[in-house]
Amino acid sequence: MAQETENVLNIARGANDIYNVPSGLEVSQQANNRGDQITVQGLPAKSEYVRMGQTWTARIATASAFTYVAGWPTTRAELIIYNGEAAGGKSLVIDSAWMYGITTMAAAQFITLVAQIGVVATVPTHDTAQLMCSRTGKKGYYGNARVAVANTTGGCLTNLWEVVGTNSAAMTTNLAASVYADMWGGWIVPPGYVLGLAGIAGTAAGTAIIGVTWAEVQLTIGG
Numbered sequence: 155m156a157q158e159t160e161n162v163l164n165i166a167r168g169a170n171d172i173y174n175v176p177s178g179l180e181v182s183q184q185a186n187n188r189g190d191q192i193t194v195q196g197l198p199a200k201s202e203y204v205r206m207g208q209t210w211t212a213r214i215a216t217a218s219a220f221t222y223v224a225g226w227p228t229t230r231a232e233l234i235i236y237n238g239e240a241a242g243g244k245s246l247v248i249d250s251a252w253m254y255g256i257t258t259m260a261a262a263q264f265i266t267l268v269a270q271i272g273v274v275a276t277v278p279t280h281d282t283a284q285l286m287c288s289r290t291g292k293k294g295y296y297g298n299a300r301v302a303v304a305n306t307t308g309g310c311l312t313n314l315w316e317v318v319g320t321n322s323a324a325m326t327t328n329l330a331a332s333v334y335a336d337m338w339g340g341w342i343v344p345p346g347y348v349l350g351l352a353g354i355a356g357t358a359a360g361t362a363i364i365g366v367t368w369a370e371v372q373l374t375i376g377g
Contacts, residue, residue, distance in 0.1 A: 204289050204369070212284060213366075214365070220303070220361060226354070234278060234351070236278050236308065238298040248343065248349060249336075253265065259359050265353065266320040266354040268351070269316055269351050270314040275308065278302035280302070286301065309350075
């Protein structure tokens with residue numbers, strides 16, 4: 155079989171951008187004045203999927219705050235996000251998660267946020283008291299994710315929790331103890347699955363809320 159070659163003609167780029175193109179319009183590749191092809195990232199790492207408009211955040215309302223567990227969780231997730239899409243539908247690509255203490259703890263201690271993805275056992279009833287919002291300012295959530303709190307039937311198992319966020323030093327007893335976990339899309343919740351999140355502390359005192367941000371993306375999940 156003969157080897158095929160392809161010539162790529164680059165347009166040298168000057169000090170000013172030369173394109174501001176609408177979606178779907180083909181443009182030529184660009185190069186600098188040495189002929190190097192330009193392949194730099196155009197926007198900050200997460201801007202593109204947020205720009206697509208299907209990025210959402212859910213969090214436990216303060217009225218539903220949970221008490222820290224002083225031990226490894228079993229089947230209870232303090233917050234679950236269920237992907238209610240039909241088979242072959244969009245997946246939930248997890249951007250980040252966080253936990254925040256809203257009442258004082260009994261002692262200075264570490265706090266830890268854990269997570270797991272499970273196969274749903276009982277489809278949860280969507281809890282409308284919990285708060286959901288868009289990362290691009292859309293009014294009202296209209297996707298198929300479902301949120302529930304203090305859930306023991308969502309498919310989470312005792313031995314599948316993973317640590318996703320903790321503190322490098324023990325927090326004081328004051329409120330505002332918090333952890334943030336940047337998950338960078340490394341967790342994907344396919345249709346029919348759930349993401350469970352739970353919080354651990356050194357003593358079972360003090361209450362907290364948990365939040366999670368995800369993007370809804372049509373993906374092919376490998377088998």
